Each structure stands twice: as C-alpha cells, then as structure tokens.
Amino acid sequence: MRINFLPALLGGASLAALLTAVAPAAQAEQVTLHALMEDVPETQIIESLLPEFEKETGIEVDFQKLVYSEMHDKLVTQLTSNESFYNVMEVDFLWAGEFPAAGWLADLQPFVEKSKFDLKPIIPAMLDLVGYYQQKLYLIPMYNYSMGLIYRKDLLEDAKLKAAYKEKTGKELTVPTTLEDYVEISKFMKANGGVAGAAMQGQRGDPNSMEFSNYLFSAGGEYVDKDGKVVLNSDAGKKALGLYVDNIQHGAQQGALSATLDDTMRLMCDGKAFSMVTYWWMLPQIDNKEKCPNSAGKVALNVMPGGHGESGGWGWGIPQNQSPEMQEAAWKFISWVQGEKTSIARAMQGHAPVRSDTYSNADVLKKYPYYKEAQDVVKSGKSFPIFAYSAQYEDVLGRQLSLAASGDAKPADALQEASEGLEKLLKKAGQ
Numbered sequence: 001m002r003i004n005f006l007p008a009l010l011g012g013a014s015l016a017a018l019l020t021a022v023a024p025a026a027q028a029e030q031v032t033l034h035a036l037m038e039d040v041p042e043t044q045i046i047e048s049l050l051p052e053f054e055k056e057t058g059i060e061v062d063f064q065k066l067v068y069s070e071m072h073d074k075l076v077t078q079l080t081s082n083e084s085f086y087n088v089m090e091v092d093f094l095w096a097g098e099f100p101a102a103g104w105l106a107d108l109q110p111f112v113e114k115s116k117f118d119l120k121p122i123i124p125a126m127l128d129l130v131g132y133y134q135q136k137l138y139l140i141p142m143y144n145y146s147m148g149l150i151y152r153k154d155l156l157e158d159a160k161l162k163a164a165y166k167e168k169t170g171k172e173l174t175v176p177t178t179l180e181d182y183v184e185i186s187k188f189m190k191a192n193g194g195v196a197g198a199a200m201q202g203q204r205g206d207p208n209s210m211e212f213s214n215y216l217f218s219a220g221g222e223y224v225d226k227d228g229k230v231v232l233n234s235d236a237g238k239k240a241l242g243l244y245v246d247n248i249q250h251g252a253q254q255g256a257l258s259a260t261l262d263d264t265m266r267l268m269c270d271g272k273a274f275s276m277v278t279y280w281w282m283l284p285q286i287d288n289k290e291k292c293p294n295s296a297g298k299v300a301l302n303v304m305p306g307g308h309g310e311s312g313g314w315g316w317g318i319p320q321n322q323s324p325e326m327q328e329a330a331w332k333f334i335s336w337v338q339g340e341k342t343s344i345a346r347a348m349q350g351h352a353p354v355r356s357d358t359y360s361n362a363d364v365l366k367k368y369p370y371y372k373e374a375q376d377v378v379k380s381g382k383s384f385p386i387f388a389y390s391a392q393y394e395d396v397l398g399r400q401l402s403l404a405a406s407g408d409a410k411p412a413d414a415l416q417e418a419s420e421g422l423e424k425l426l427k428k429a430g431q
Helices: 012-029 041-057 068-079 109-115 124-130 159-169 179-192 206-218 235-250 261-269 280-286 324-337 340-347 362-367 371-379 390-406 411-428
Strands: 031-038 059-066 089-092 140-144 147-152 275-279 299-302 313-317
Touching: 031 041, 031 068, 031 089, 031 324, 041 059, 041 324, 041 340, 059 068, 059 324, 068 089, 109 324, 124 140, 124 313, 124 371, 140 324, 147 206, 147 280, 147 371, 159 179, 179 206, 179 235, 179 275, 206 235, 206 390, 235 390, 235 411, 261 275, 261 280, 275 280, 280 299, 280 371, 299 371, 324 340, 340 362, 362 371, 390 411
Parallel strands: 031 059
Antiparallel strands: 089 313, 140 313, 147 275, 147 299
16 A cells, blocks of 8 residues: 655644654555566466455565576575565476475465365365475465377368278277377378377477376376385386387477477477377467467367376465565465466466366356366376476486487386486485
C-alpha cells in the first residue's frame, strides 16, 4: 500500500507528527516478495495474474526473469548469504535434492498445517518429484514438464503404409504399446514414410539424459530401487539402451547426436518426422495451423509405450535465511498461486498443471481437450534420481549415452559406467 501526502496543507510540526504516527503502519503493510523466475511462458502466465494476488493480500510480487542456464548459480549465491534477496523460490527438479540437502529451504509442512492447505489434489508423482525430500516437504509443485510420445496419426492411418507394415512384420500399424514396437515403427517410417521415424535430441547432457530416461522407464527399468540401490544396469536397462541406440542410429533424423529440443521441434513442426519423445505441452505448438501448417491436425499425444515416461517439473520453495514474517508472506503467495482457483485461471492460459482437479475442470477440458491425455502422462511419470548431485549425474549419464549412440562404446560398457557413476555420486551425497 502506498500513501501520498500533501505537505502544502500541513504545518511542519503537524507533518512531522503525522509521519511519525503513520510510518510504522505503512511499512508493515508494504511487503514485496522477490522471485527469480525462468523466462518462459509459464512465468508470463503467472505474472499476468499477480495484480489479483496483490489486490487480495496487499503483498506485491516482483519477478526477475532469467534464462535457465544462469539461474542455479544466482540462487545458490543468495541461499548461502546471510539473507536471500529472493523471498520465494522457483526450484527445478534437478535441484530438488541439492537445496534441501544443503539446509537452504524451509520445511513447508508447518505452513501447510497452519493454513490447512489441501495437498490431496496435487498429483502424487509431482509431490514425489518436487515436493518431498527424505520424508520432509520442502517444495510445493509449481508446473510440470513430464514427457510423452507425440506422433503423426495420419501416417499410422495411411493405407499404403499400413499394408506395407503388415506385409513386412505381420502386425497392424497402430499406436505402439511397447518400446520394441515403437522403435520398429520408427525405423519403418524412416525407410518407407518419407520422414524421420523419430525426432531425437541426442545432444550430450540434459537432452539425451532426459530422452533416454523415457526409454528406461518404458522398458520397465529404474535408476534406483525402493531401497536406494542402483539398478540401472539391469536386463530392462540393457534393453532400453539397446533400443535407444538402435533408434538413434536407424530411425532418427540425420544429425540426431547433436540435436536439441529446438531442433526436434522444428523437424516435427515441418512435418518431417513421424514422432517425438517430448514434453506433453509441445502438442498445441505443433498442432498450430499458423506456426506449423505441415503438422497441424495430424498429431496426437500418448503416454510413452510401456506406460511410463520421464517426469519433470518445478516447485516453489521458501529460503531458510528469511525472517518469519517474510516466510509467512511467501507462503501466502505459494498457497494462492497453487490453489484451485488460480491453477484453473493459469490453465485457461496454457499452464501445465500439477493438480488433478485442474485437468478435470470442464472449462479447461472444453478449451484444451488434450489435457485428458496430458493428465495420464503426468500421473504415470517416473523420476530421474533426485539427490544432491542430480545435475552432475546428467553429465555422467549423457557422456555414456553419447558414446554408445555414436558407436564409440559398447552399450553394455556404457551402461556399466553410467551405473557406477551413479553409485559414486550417491555415496558422495551420503545416500
């Protein structure tokens, strides 16, 4: 709240007395929350709704927007200082183990209990990903970028391709339900459909680590079991890596080994690929008549063949190095922005929800019918290992995937190295 004075109407003594009387009250009401946000559409959606929060609470919110690559170091600098400039924090799932393990985030359970904030509508897979860490609630899920399969339904329905596939394999050409079927169809489409079978992001690091995770979970594999034991180098892991390498070598586009998300998006948008393992909310962008006329009306979304894909997302946290008053203000914002009403308002602008009641809302489904399939993608998602060195493990895994995909390492050797690398980092983290 801002108060404007008219000094000309008051004498000096009267003005001084008035300033003394009202200044503490004004200062108490003038609360501004600062947040460092990734410069993406999700941030812009929330930003458009901030005036409603300020009107309801009197609390102002200021977003400082930055590209993803610069966020982590800037946040760590603030979290390790005496008092963070950022009062509410957007945390990527790759940092959702690092930040709590370092003692940088406040436990949110007392805030939930005091305000009676209902966690039940939040999809459990999201709370597992960006919520709980070692049985304590440090984050409230913000939005998701879980991955599924976007594919060309027109190619699956093409009579000539259906006949050719039947003759070649003895099977019907339809939406694949297993990872083996998916790779087989992908290779068939490259050989017979005049398109790349799969637009694959094989660049080392985050791109290929996230994409491979979908293959691993689709094959029934895991990184670690429920007891925390590394089980990546299993029969399922070997099958997943073998099929991943097969697809990137024989089904994917030329140059897939160095491709990023932007590259695969352009390929799919141009109608030059049959499929793409990607974030579910890429569907409306590819199905856009103005931006992607060669693919619009031809694409659909499914859960990854095998029933599980990679789960990704962001969560809201509150820095530990904040006063109780600022932590309370931060919680008011988090509970508002993730509440049912605001989540629906965000969804109507294209938000990627974390609440099941948002996906089932009639108005949301009327505007975005594909949210039904999107909810299945989110609910069935499985998580990359979340611990203090998740980001470092992306690099370890990405290197081995690149070596296997390029033929510079045997898949069995690459998987063994990736498994041992995970064991070493988990041990370093004390897990």
